[in-house]
Amino acid sequence: MSERDSLTRALSPLGALGRPVLGALAAVGRVTLFALNALWRAxxxxxxxxEYALAMLHVGWLSLPVVGLTALFTGGALALQIYSGGARFNAESVVPQIVAIGMVRELGPVLVGLMIAARVTSSIAAEIATMKVTEQIDALTTLSTDPMRYLVAPRVVSALVAVPLLVAVGDVIGIAGGYAVATGNLDFNPATYLNNTADFLQWRDVVSSLAKGCAFGGLAALMGCYFGMNSGRGAQGVGRATKGSVEAAAVLILAANFLLTGAFFSV
Amino acid sequence: MIALSGVTKAFDDNRVLQGVDLAVETGRSMVIIGGSGTGKSVLLKCILGLVRPDGGTIALDGQDVARADRDAFLARFGMLFQGAALFDSLPVWQNVAFRLLRGSLARPRDEARAIAIEKLRRVGLGADVADKFPAELSGGMQKRVGLARAIAAEPEIIFFDEPTTGLDPIMAGVINDLIREIVTEMGATAMTITHDMSSVRAIADEVAMLHAGRIQWTGPVADLDHSGDPYVDQFVTGRATGPIEAVR
Known part of the structure; x- marks a missing residue:
């Protein structure tokens, strides 16, 4: 065995480690270029x-019921959990404060982001992938219409605008869910509950919530568009694009949430 | 005139086009024949810029299309796709008038709709179809809508990708006749790819056969049955035995 072969064999574990890293970096590069391309065209x-109006309707207005119900039940459950958990150390009275901070800082944006990933990312990926498979994307190009400008930019921009609004609505409904449970079942005074909520929340909480909504919306729409535009052939290609887009959007939303939480609230 | 010189294209190890040389005169109807998977669709997509060739040049009226103004270049083309490629989310008339509702050829909505209905009539469809969605139409009707869309902006050059695939023989004949009539009355340059010999005879002025990534034979449609080329003879007669492998 030559010296070169020995060296190659000795370094092969590094190669096995490096290949997926390089692949991941290349994917990050491709997605980044895709995002910049979409925003530049917007x-x-x-x-x-x-197309912008339809995307706003689809991403924003039509997502309201699922976002509202998710926030309502989460806010209610949160109030019950905090009350029963707080009772262990005589801290039942902090329900309004913890519901407010929990919904606005974390649960509102994350749950709305994940619901958008499930509802909007999948729908965008499936729609665009089907258009690609049936040559509708090629047809757009031959009709002098840039698919990035016609399909991708409206969806990404609409999500950047609509999802923070959905998060704001989700935050309010979530707090209302906690209020309903606390005042209906746990004997909290309604006026005191509202005062405690308003007094405890800071502008930074609200701004972080909206910023997260903006980031999560952008990621959700971007993943749908990216996987759709790069889908494989046939029904299997559409299925893979849809599944991949939701997985990527969900993971990226949770990772971005960690980073943004650190950026806003690290001490 | 469309002129291709030494055009090559490979997808990984699959060398689909291996040096295609072809010329299509202005106002003529060229039909490209060849077996499945021989790169006919890739060739059309290379000309339109939907697929970037690896090598060679493609010129339109002497100008290299790779350096041409893309919008101005595409505005000269119309294309009928194999599956019609109609936009599901738009009603039929907006599909037909797509190019007339946006971009450099945009015109008022009422005028665009009137043109769309006129083009639908030209391909044998009534005004009642205009407000339907593509999913409500049969395959033959979708092909006709696709044809109406291809001619809506009165392009100088029209491409037809397998225009009769999936249609019954009568509907295929209707589409073939429509294509021939429209190309003649518009004076357009046409390129059609097909392996349907009835389409070839109905549509073509000239025929080119693509085989193994190159143009195997080209000539007037009248010479098709006595080309003297064993590949063309086998393809035209549909024999399983001959220089073209039946199982590829």
């Missing part, structure tokens, strides 16, 4: 107002 004409 800033330059021609614009497609109908």
């Amino acid at each position: 800033l330059r004409p021609p614009f497609y107002p109908r």
Whole structure:
């Protein structure tokens, strides 16, 4: 065995480790370029107002019921948990404060983000992947219409705008869920509950919630568009694109949540 | 005139186009024949810029298409896709008038709708179809809508990708006749890819056969039955035995 072969064999574990790392970095690069491409096109004409309006309707308005119900039940459950947990050390009275901070800082943005990943990312990926498989993307190009500008930019921009609004609505409904449970079942005074909630929340909590919504919305739409535009052939290609987009969006949302929480609240 | 010189394209190890040389005169109808998987669709997509060739040049009226203004270049083309490729989310008339509702060829909505209905009529569909969605139409009707969309902006050059695939013989004949009539009355340059010999005879002025990544034979459609080329003879007669392997 030559010296070179010995060296190659000795370094092979490093190679096995390096290949997936390089693959992951390449994927990050591709997604970043895709995102910049989409945003650059969103800033330059021609614009497609109908596509933006439809995307806003789909991402924002039509997501309201699922976001509202998720926030309502989560806020209610949170109030019950804090009350029963707090009772162990005579801290039942902190229910309004913890529901407010829990919903606004963490649960509101994360749950809305994950619901958007389930509802919107999957739908975008499946729709665009089907368009690719049936040559509708090629048809757009031959009709002098840039698919990035017509399909991707409206969806990403709409999510950047609509999801923070959904998070704000989710935060309010979640707090309302906690309020309903606390005042209905746990004998909290309604006025005191509302005062404690309002007094405890800071602007930084609200801003972090909206910033997370913006980031999560952008990631969710971006993953749907990226996987859709890069889908494989046939029904299997569409299925893989849809599954991959939701997995990637969910993981990225949770990772971004960790980073943003650190950025806003690290001491 | 569309001129291809030494065009090559490979997907990983699969060398689909291995030096295609072809010329299509302005106002003529060229049909490209060849077996499945020989790169006919890839060739059309290379010309349109949907697929970037690895080598060679493609020129339109003497200008290299790789350096041409993309919007101006595409505005000269219309294309009928194999599966029609209609946009599911838009009603039929907006599919047909897609190019007339946006971009450099945009015009008022009422005018675009009127043109769409006129083009639908031209391909034998009534105005009642205009407000339906593509999913409500049969395969033959979708092909006709695709044809109406391809001609809506009155392009100079029209591409047809397998225009009769999946249609019954009568509907295939209707589409073939429509394509021939429209190409003639518009004076358009046409390129059609197909392996349907009835389409070839109905649509073509000239025929080129693509085999093993190169143009195997080209000539007038009248010479197709006595080309003297064993590959063309086997393809035209549909024999399983000959220089083209039946199992590829």
